[in-house]
Amino acid sequence: MKTKSLKYILAAGLVCCGLSTTMTSCNDVLDEQPRSNFDPTFFTDPKGIEGGLTSLYAHLRYFYGNGYYLNTLETGTDEYTYAQSADGNFKDADLSGVGSVTPTSTVAGGAWGTLFANINTASGIIENGAAAGISDALLAEAYFFRAFDYFILVQTYGGVPLDLGAGELKFNTSTIRTSVRNTVPEVYKAIFSDLEKAVADLPENPRLTGTVSKNVARLYLSKAYLTYAWWLENPNNIPTYPECSRESGQAQSYYQKAYDMATQAINNPGPYKLQPTFYDVNVATNDRNSEIMLYADHDEDEKYGNGGVGYGWGSGGSPENFAYWMETWNYTEMIAKDPSGNNINPVQREAVQGLGRPWTRMAPIADAFMEGGVWEDAVKAIDSRYDATFTLSYFTNWDKSGGNAAYVVGANGSQIKPGESYFSWVPESEDSKINYTGADGKLGFGEMAGHNDFVVAVNHISRKKYPCNWKIGIYRTDNDGGLGSKVNGGSPRPWNIAKFSEFYLIGAEAAVKLNKNTEARNLVNVLRERAGKQTYCVNKRAPQTADFSAEMVAATPATITIDFILDERSREFWGEGYRWFDLVRTQKWAERATVYHIAGSGYTDKDLQEVKRDIPAGYYLRPIPQGQLEGMEMTDEEKANYQNPAYRN
16 A cells, blocks of 8 residues: 555644654654644545545554564563563563563553554544545544554553543544543443444445455454453453443443354455465465455555665664564574584575564563473474464575585584575474584584484573564565575565454354353364464475364364463464453463563573563553653643553652
8 A cells, every 4th residue: 555645644643632652662753744734624635535544554554563562562471571682671561570661661652652643533534534525435444443543542551532632532633731531431432333333334345455344343343342341341350440330240242242243254254264274374475365354564665655674774663564573583693614614604684484684582481382381292293373383493595695615514413505404493392302412502502313403492492592483574575596685674574463363263252251162162163173284384494285173173172261262362373462462351461471481591591490470450551651641731640640550650
């Protein structure tokens, strides 16, 4: 989607809303200029409305694909902790005593400023669109995005303001320095109304590739119903703010609404469908496939406003898609001997999926890969999602940088040629077969009989080296047989936001809460059956035909629980930014993430350390950003009361 007017459009949104506009990171990435040029008549002209609609999609780039936003949704969960090179942004989010969450931290900022600016743009379109001759179907896109943004906000902060200065859900054209937060039920009422309108008026098929349709709205409406039902039930007495009563007796009706909406969407898929294998969902050569319902789009062509993808060095700020850097360890520090005894880097930075630019900011916890974890050995053996989620094997590529060595010395004195695996992660059950002494001492690698490549078992994952997230990795078409001159830039791939597969897990979760075990099991098994099928092995870089679908279904528990649903959600959406929302919604965050294990920050560290997190109930809401509080002309008492209670001084 072309976004050459993005800066002007976002400037319009920002000046209208009196809320803080900075997303905290190493850059003030949302400080768009010139703000003073905004004219409210922009939204009364059809071209202006169309430009505003384009900006609703462009705004997705300002948080989806941003590594600091991904950090807020993954670090501190049962998927990720901070890695060796992490700064305070990541250590704060871990809640393990090495940092702290405050109103000035990245964890507080999230997408606050981006979302309120976009909400105001959506309101301007909604208020003025009909008079400008805009169809109901186009206006429904604005209704969708206003609800989409409010849904993120209410999950993150609790109740948030519906009045940005001109009245509730009204388009604001003046800077306002006061604000009042609505309650959670009031915000959800607005979300439901907008999404129901979107479901009614959006077309079955998107008007353009990547625009929203009826089923995209159904996905978020079903998820909003589900999340609100949990909030009403409040099984673990998690506090909310602003304080208000919860009608817990209504929870079942909203679980039913969630279940009905999800199953309606599955039965009326429109242009969407599951891909035949999990690999097909995530391989870069198949981006924008039929399972992906919404994405923050990027392209190799810089003229479309992708932000940094066309340059040799990325900025590490939005709208660039650089989140994959955070989950990538510095594999380029491997050193091997060539036939002459010279040291060379056998695996160099390359703009291919599974490698790319390493930042070593986020490390997966070891527990997930060990006995009892979501990726335990029994799962690895039959679930293709493991292979198609992680870079487990690192293939040599020195020849692509002009190196002419015929081979490098590998494990057990073997010769490893260009394009062959130099290092691999192996299952926990293989650990006793590995000799960790006498191999590559610098990186702590081991040797195992039958392997030419060096190995480490996954029960030795450390903050320094770990499996990378293959799914979200870079991919370029212009490497021209080399490593890629733009390997250090942002990824030109779209960031996947919504998938058709989630309907099955939303429906299953609601079914569990409705005591519909058969229905829950049937829904889960659709994805598990698919996960058992494999046509390509990422970590062999070769076709591989396997069908463990019957074994996957047989391994599904007879009774489906919320914990099993959470396990399945992790296997489907690992490292993509779902996890914090999932754990907060189900009120399982503290239960599942308080204790984790990982080895130290040195390459040779292999012994797991137990780490404990402090996850108080008040932290199920993030703090209101300090910039928001400082920007308001209110009394100190009013500002203090605006903040979520767990973060007040």
